Amino acid sequence: xxxxxxxxxxxxxxxxxxxxxxxxxxxxxxxxxxxxxxxxxxxxxxxxxxxxxxxxxxxxxxxxxxxxxxxxxxxxxxxxxxxxxxxxxxxxxxxxxxxxxxxxxxxxxxxxxxxxxxxxxxxxxxxxxxxxxxxxxxxxxxxxxxxxxxxxxxxxxxxxxxxxxxxxxxxxxxxxxxxxxxxxxxxxxxxxxxxxxxxxxxxxxxxxxxxxxxxxxxxxxxxxxxxxxxxxxxxxxxxxxxxxxxxxxxxxxxxxxxxxxxxxxxxxxxxxxxxxxxxxxxxxxxxxxxxxxxxxxxxxxxxxxxxxxxxxxxxxxxxxxxxxxxxxxxxxxxxxxxxxxxxxxxxxxxxxxxxxxx
Ligand SMILES: CC(C)(COP(=O)(O)OP(=O)(O)OC[C@H]1O[C@@H](n2cnc3c(N)ncnc32)[C@H](O)[C@@H]1OP(=O)(O)O)[C@@H](O)C(=O)NCCC(=O)NCCS
Numbered sequence: 404x405x406x407x408x409x410x411x412x413x414x415x416x417x418x419x420x421x422x423x424x425x426x427x428x429x430x431x432x433x434x435x436x437x438x439x440x441x442x443x444x445x446x447x448x449x450x451x452x453x454x455x456x457x458x459x460x461x462x463x464x465x466x467x468x469x470x471x472x473x474x475x476x477x478x479x480x481x482x483x484x485x486x487x488x489x490x491x492x493x494x495x496x497x498x499x500x501x502x503x504x505x506x507x508x509x510x511x512x513x514x515x516x517x518x519x520x521x522x523x524x525x526x527x528x529x530x531x532x533x534x535x536x537x538x539x540x541x542x543x544x545x546x547x548x549x550x551x552x553x554x555x556x557x558x559x560x561x562x563x564x565x566x567x568x569x570x571x572x573x574x575x576x577x578x579x580x581x582x583x584x585x586x587x588x589x590x591x592x593x594x595x596x597x598x599x600x601x602x603x604x605x606x607x608x609x610x611x612x613x614x615x616x617x618x619x620x621x622x623x624x625x626x627x628x629x630x631x632x633x634x635x636x637x638x639x640x641x642x643x644x645x646x647x648x649x650x651x652x653x654x655x656x657x658x659x660x661x662x663x664x665x666x667x668x669x670x671x672x673x674x675x676x677x678x679x680x681x682x683x684x685x686x687x688x689x690x691x692x693x694x695x696x697x698x699x700x701x702x703x704x705x706x707x708x709x710x711x712x713x714x715x716x717x718x719x720x721x722x723x724x725x726x727x728x729x730x731x732x733x734x735x736x737x738x739x740x741x742x743x744x745x746x747x748x749x750x751x752x753x754x755x756x757x758x759x760x761x
Contacts, residue, residue, distance in 0.1 A: 427606035428551040429596035430761060431493070431558070434486030435589040435729035436479055437716060438468045442568075447582055452575040458582050463692025467585030467717035469568035475509045477518035479588035480564035483725070484523060487560065487590035495523060498592070499556035501530040502547055504539025504563045504721035506750070507570060508532065511627065519562065536622075537688050537749025538612070539563055539721035540589070544745075544757055545610035547593045557595045563721035564588035570624075572648040580649050583690065585717035589725025603740060605760055608677075611670045612755035618659065621652045622750040660690060660748040661697045667746045667756035668702070675758055677742070679704065682758075684737055688747035689713035689723045710736055720749065737761060 443466045444455035458464055470479075480503060488495045501523075503516035510518075514532030535542040540563040547559040567584035571577060598604040625646040627636035634640070637647060664687055672679060685708055687695045692713050699709050710731045712723070719726055724745055731737035741761050748754040 425598045426552060426554065426595050427598045427604075428548045428593050429605040430607075430728075430759065431592040431594040432487050432490035433589070433591050433725060433728045433732055434483050434490055435587065435722070435726040436482035436486065437587045437726070438470045438474070438479070440469055440471045441466050442469045444582070450573055451578045451581070453578050453582060461691075461693070462583060463711075463714055464582065464717045465714050467715075468587055470566055470586050474566065475518070476505050476507050476564045476566045476588075477509050477515050477522060479566065479586065480505075480515065480519045480562045480590070481522045483564065483588035483590040484519065484560055484562055487592050491592040491594075493558060493592065495525060498525060498528065498558050498560050500528055500547070500550065500559045501525070502533055502543040502559060502561045503530070504533040504535065504543045504561075505565055506534065506536045506539070506624075506720055507565045507567055515564070533721075535614075535721075535749065535753045536751060537690065537718070537720045537723065538747045538751065538753035538755050539749075540724045541610065541745060541747045541755040541757055542612050542753070544591070544593070544607070545612050545755065548607045548610055551593060551595045559593045560590060561593055561725075562588060562590045563719075563723070563725050565720050565722050567720070570648070572645055576645065577648055579653055580651050583718050585719050587716055587719040587722045587726055589722045589727075589729055591725050591728070601760075603760070605739065608758040608760060609671060609674045610755065610757040611667055611674070612753070613663070613667075614751045614753045616751065618655070618752040619750075620650075621655045621659075621752065622649070624649045657691065657694060659752055660688070660694050661701075663748045663752070663754035664688070664694075664698055664746040664756075665701060667754055668744055671744055671746075671756045671758040677758065681742060682744045683708065683741040684731065684743045685709045686724060686727045686731065686743065686745050688749065689716070689727060690718045690748075723747075
């Protein structure tokens with residue numbers, strides 16, 4: 404039996420006996436990494452026909468981070484992961500699985516999780532890409548939670564990482580999309596934890612994930628892709644038609660985002676018999692401040708309980724939720740023992756939520 408199989412068997416024996424016991428998933432650590440290069444709305448005015456006023460009024464975004472060098476998504480993921488491992492005070496060899504959510508992979512294949520794993524030098528453990536766009540982190544959290552509760556794994560590294568800036572149409576043609584997105588990464592170590600008191604001990608209460616592929620082309624990147632025809636996945640014609648850039652029906656995305664994030668929160672509350680008023684902090688996907696404000700108004704959430712980063716970092720898709728958690732911790736808005744609701748929506752359409760006793 405190989406060393407890896409032996410260690411898997413040991414893990415199973417260690418944890419299988421606790422299946423159906425009080426083993427729950429706990430967020431052991433959180434970290435993020437943002438490129439240092441700040442791109443303001445005024446910088447964008449210089450390269451496309453847009454204005455600071457338009458972007459601020461329609462989205463609430465003032466600035467975003469865009470890489471300047473040859474970094475790849477797995478480089479950003481690596482920087483966030485190393486910090487998360489340090490913050491967790493564990494040996495990186497104790498990580499049993501890597502889940503990486505991104506829509507801006509290093510290459511078409513293999514998955515970016517494999518590139519990250521190579522950089523972390525963690526050969527042998529499973530490394531999986533999650534391709535659920537802005538909902539990727541909550542999908543990954545949901546899967547990791549079930550792997551831990553089943554007793555299969557003890558420590559799981561979950562990463563959301565994106566480099567959008569290299570893949571945006573930065574001419575006026577692409578201004579409706581390109582002003583919205585930023586680069587960044589966030590990482591979390593999820594660990595198995597025996598919970599004695601569910602009202603106070605750190606654990607994930609529940610996760611909920613959904614998709615509706617009817618709307619797949621409301622926000623998508625056509626090429627390269629196997630559906631692009633017999634001439635090839637990406638041709639000169641595709642390039643002339645700018646099919647290598649994201650396309651979005653902004654109004655449809657906006658409407659569905661508000662509706663689905665409200666539904667997701669409702670699902671979280673009903674599942675756990677919790678009222679919105681019982682929740683200490685809300686972290687919504689950060690696509691547009693107006694989306695968050697619309698949800699907050701409808702649900703009458705006090706602004707002091709809603710944490711936003713979109714003003715400074717724009718939409719970092721799969722990285723947004725862990726980046727938000729990290730900054731909320733740094734600003735003392737997220738503390739141990741708090742009840743936290745995460746809710747997200749993205750291309751697919753995909754959406755989901757999680758309720759966490761942090
Ligand atoms: C994209 C979005 C900000 C546009 O806001 P909006 O209120 O729907 O836009 P409006 O209809 O008021 O304005 C559209 C006009 O602004 C123009 N415009 C688009 N982007 C612009 C920009 N960056 N600068 C200036 N003008 C812009 C359009 O060309 C259009 O002009 P026209 O009316 O002359 O055709 C908004 O729809 C949105 O945020 N949608 C959700 C996007 C999202 O969250 N995506 C990620 C989800 S995970």
